[in-house]
Amino acid sequence: MKSPLPQPTRAELAILRVLWKQGRCTVRQVHEALRETQEKDTVYTTVLKLLQNMAEKGLVRRDERDRTHVYEAALNEQKTQRDLLRDLMDRAFGGSSASLVIQALSLKRATPEELEEIRKLLDKNEGGRK
């Protein structure tokens, strides 16, 4: 049993991001949050259906005690981010995390604070586990 949870699809990931940010949410809350961020509008029942699918897959937990169900993410945000990165690393960077990082750094200028954090991580990485 306990087959590993499937990776979220694009639409599912957008929903997960709402749940990660806002915590427990009703369908309506998710729907309205998406309305604000998303460029393309989706309809209430689409969000409902997606959340139902996600509950069935185990990507979210559903609290059915009230008539209005409440959903929460069942996936860890950082873990999901790493899984997605690993997938992309394998598919587009030949498994090299370094070249991925190098390309990523050219994407957008980070703030000095962020750069500092990255530096610290590099140092820790250097002396870290072999």
Next chain:
Amino acid sequence: MKSPLPQPTRAELAILRVLWKQGRCTVRQVHEALRETQEKDTVYTTVLKLLQNMAEKGLVRRDERDRTHVYEAALNEQKTQRDLLRDLMDRAFGGSSASLVIQALSLKRATPEELEEIRKLLDKNEGGRK
């Protein structure tokens, strides 16, 4: 005219990686290269079909002078990598390249040489364009 080229799909990206590595290739060459890297085997005609689709989309160029056509990538590898990263950054990291980099660094230990290269990039980034 000149609508921007669509992003390659997963299967298309796998093919592009072969073309980036090996340069101009026939369908058969691509097929056999995939056979070696890929875990799941695909059939010759599947690769052919994908390459035909890609040619139509403009993702590859096709040389039809010989009976056996020759394909080459029409997309730049680094540019494609950055596009994919940007997409993931928007979808999963709230547009923050820094947090993406931080997660990526925890993915796999990089070699000292790679770490050095990343450091240099950080420095250049620091003083760089505002």
Next chain:
DNA sequence: AGACATCTACGACAAACGTCGTTGACATCT
């Protein structure tokens, strides 16, 4: 009670994607 809103459940649908088999043209070998 009756009108109206809200919610879940469910079926249907179209588009994208990947897969494969078949066909007919062309080449090569004996």
Next chain:
DNA sequence: AGATGTCAACGACGTTTGTCGTAGATGTCT
């Protein structure tokens, strides 16, 4: 010439993904 192999082209198909409409139950307001 005939058998065999290789190739491009194409149609068909199943699955996944996202989308939406409708129905029926439940709640709320007057």
